[in-house]
Amino acid sequence: MSMWSIWRYPPTPKQMVTTALCFLTSAAIFSYGAHLSYANVAPQQARIKARSDLLREHLRRKYGYVNGKYTLGPRSKK
Template identity: 55%
Template sequence: MVLWSYPPTPKQLAVSAVFFVTGAALFAVGVHLSFTNIAPQQARTKARGEFVKQRLRKYLED
């Protein structure tokens, strides 16, 4: 724990608040982009799995 010898000035508090809000906004944008891109990623994974299954069935039938 850090103990300051003097309290922060109003300007320092404002700058800290701006940095906090900016970080929270960037985090929220990242979460939003992650959730909007999850369906195409799941579709690609499913298609790849089906391709591997079909390929294995083809090799096992011959």
């Protein structure tokens, strides 16, 4: 069973060129998207670290919570 058996006729040279160009265009767009994704990793990581540090500081001040453990216990409100 050949590759062309599902089609009635084999593709014309123009159709083959069009298919190749569509494939190459899609590969280029995918590659550019991957590049942008890797280029923006550092700012995203910095933003997440800042948010994490802010939350840790808030929990530490409010409850004495650091690295998954209560170090000082909850603050008593008097």
